[in-house]
Amino acid sequence: MSDFARQQGEFQRGILAGDDSILAEILDSPREKRETLFGVYRYAYGSRLVEAMRNDHELLHLYLGDEMFDEMGHAYVKARPSEHPNLRWFSQGLPDFLKSAEPYRDHPALSDLAALEKALNDAFDATDAPVLELTDMASFAPEIWNDLIFRPHPSALRLDLATNASAIWLALKNDETPPDAEILQQPSRLLIWRQDTTPMFRELATEEAMMWDEAANGIPFGVLCEMLATYDDPDGAAARGAGYLHGWVTSGSLTAVSVGD
Structure with missing residues (x-):
């Protein structure tokens, strides 16, 4: 495996699984620590998935409002990591998640x-x-x-x-x-x-x-x-x-x- 491929793999695991190995490859900036810098990518990835969920569930989003929907969406992202390259299928498990996860099951x-x-x-x-x-x-x-x-x-x-x-x-x-x-x-x-x-x-x-x-x-x-x-x-x-x-x-x-x- 090339060094670039290894870095790509660690970067992906850092975003998808919370593995911090990639932090050894990142330098602190004059203003921010490497954890904060890499956290931007972690948050952006989850936010993109939540945005896709908004598109698939426009009325659920309207019903919950921005803040509650985003909170629910990030909880879903954490509980059900994306396993398909097509965003269309990411939120397929949302009804089951809402039926079983607290506090939504109430x-x-x-x-x-x-x-x-x-x-x-x-x-x-x-x-x-x-x-x-x-x-x-x-x-x-x-x-x-x-x-x-x-x-x-x-x-x-x-x-x-x-x-x-x-x-x-x-x-x-x-x-x-x-x-x-x-x-x-x-x-x-x-x-x-x-x-x-x-x-x-x-x-x-x-x-x-x-x-x-x-x-x-x-x-x-x-x-x-x-x-x-x-x-x-x-x-x-x-x-x-x-x-x-x-x-x-x-x-x-x-x-x-x-x-x-």
């Missing part, structure tokens, strides 16, 4: 808000794929509808939130005062997807959330309707299932349909 709306923003970012970056159209559905004869299997669009995903974070997100997005954070009696069941180029989300009723989850696992339409019959009026199960399906197709949440075995 405020579950923070992890939920981070999870919602993460899901919207993931929907935006998801792979492109064809969108299932109503005309595609018209090509199937009524007698084989029970065997139809639907494939979610790559951008579509489900997210359950324990708090009213979606209401907080909407208020912040609309420049309104957000409601007080609260834990819900029942989870807020969200469907997130990308419509054209815009990430979207909406809350699902318990029945529709169940149908989506099972449909995403490859359960055919006829079985889905049988499952809906256990939730409400059995005679209206097929109509409710068709209504949910119509909403998924028109919103662009599905990419394909096929006939099962």
